Amino acid sequence: MTGDGTAVVHAGLPEPVPGRPFLPNPAFGAPYHLDPVAGPQAGVDGYGRTDNATWRALETAIGSLEGAECVTFASGMAAVSAVLLSVLRPGDTVVVPADGYYKTRAFASSHLAERGVTVLEAPTVGPYPALDAVRLLLVETPANPGLDVCDIAELAARVHAGGGLVAVDNTTATPLGQRPLDLGADFSVASGTKALTGHSDILLGYVCTRDPERAAALTAWRGATGAVVGPFEAWLAHRSLGTLDLRLARQSANAAAVAEVLAAHPAVLSVRWPGRPEDPAYEVASRQMRRIPGVVTFTVADRAAAERFLEASELVFAATSFGGLHTSADRRAQWGDATPEGLIRFSCGVEDTEDLVADVRRALDAIKG
Structure with missing residues (x-):
């Protein structure tokens, strides 16, 4: 094996x-x-x-x-x-x-x-x-x-x-x-x-x-x-x-760090990532999954707050696909999906964790401001 x-x-x-x-x-x-x-x-x-x-x-x-x-x-x-x-x-x-x-x-x-x-x-x-x-x-x-x-x-x-x-x-x-x-x-x-x-x-x-x-x-x-x-x-x-294992490892590590930043920030109303012990999916995911993916979903107050986040970020690309090398985010309601206007699906790329975390914090602070 x-x-x-x-x-x-x-x-x-x-x-x-x-x-x-x-x-x-x-x-x-x-x-x-x-x-x-x-x-x-x-x-x-x-x-x-x-x-x-x-x-x-x-x-x-x-x-x-x-x-x-x-x-x-x-x-x-x-x-x-x-x-x-x-x-x-x-x-x-x-x-x-x-x-x-x-x-x-x-x-x-x-x-x-x-x-x-x-x-x-x-x-x-x-x-x-x-x-x-x-x-x-x-x-x-x-x-x-x-x-x-x-x-x-x-x-x-x-x-x-x-x-x-x-x-x-x-x-x-x-x-x-x-x-x-x-x-x-x-x-x-x-x-x-x-x-x-x-x-x-x-x-x-x-x-x-x-x-x-x-x-x-x-x-x-x-x-x-x-x-x-x-x-x-x-x-x-x-x-x-050939690079799948390496990409997933960095994406998952980035997601773990980003999820904690999101959970602690006052501009964020809710955050979901099955790798967090506080997440409702954690028990089943930790038993069933071999590793947790690099996708985090979070909700801010409204459409305007989500748009401010995307505009303020320097590393996060607005894109509807996910799982790529580059961190991307998508406000799902814009597609007619039955989700809150401020819900963002955030797909972590393979950037350095410290850089991505700092960028997310800046973008969240822009919402608060």
Whole structure:
């Protein structure tokens, strides 16, 4: 058993060949030459929408971190929708997080309900509806943006008892922070756009499962819908995995320091970070998660206070994505998310902790002033 740092550096790499690069060169997404007599052959790339050597290398890498078979997609939403639409049929019931990523709820209510699927919503910490007749339970833990945490193993046992399936949105945690399949989930789904790749330069999603039939169904869905990741994006993602352990360590350390500053400042009304012993999610998170992510959520008085914070900061970029090298913050209500006007999701980057803490203090003092 290797450590996380070793695992991510070597994940999905081919055997070394003299004169070849450490990471395989990009494979371009275009039709490939076929054998003019034999035609398409098993194990040989035949068409750019259905197979690609660069995808396979990335999928091998992510799969090794999740302990499962991986299928990559063009974005996190493409990955989530692939799970929902490949599993659910008219008459089925799905439960989605009431406090998770708002676009997931919007997709379920607009596209699943009109196709005869009963869509129920439940907060991450519950209460949950009766789960014995649920075909699919989708949870996001830690939830985005509120950072509540649910007990995956307990929920999976309840859903499986009724013959249903469980999918966990693992975007915020990444596989180094949490392995949902080890806890009983059937699918681990994530946006690789965020902390997994961490450079704020690509769109990517993936689904991992330990059931070969479900993996095959997802692969077929991807090919049929064309929700494929670009080969160069896949190469960039694979390149980025090597620093995942180092990035998460600094981001988590920064989050721990920033959370304490926020909790002590009079301009802050509330702060959430599951790594704080005072946080409501601490007990479950400390038992279930391997490490706490670098995202902190806090609330100031109103929209004007949030805007003053963002304007006063010198190191914090206003951006809606998170998990990158650069610290960023997002006032979630501006997207129509059902959150307080002063709620800020704060994503710690890899800056020096002392510099980031000093910058946050200055920005908070500007609110108070």
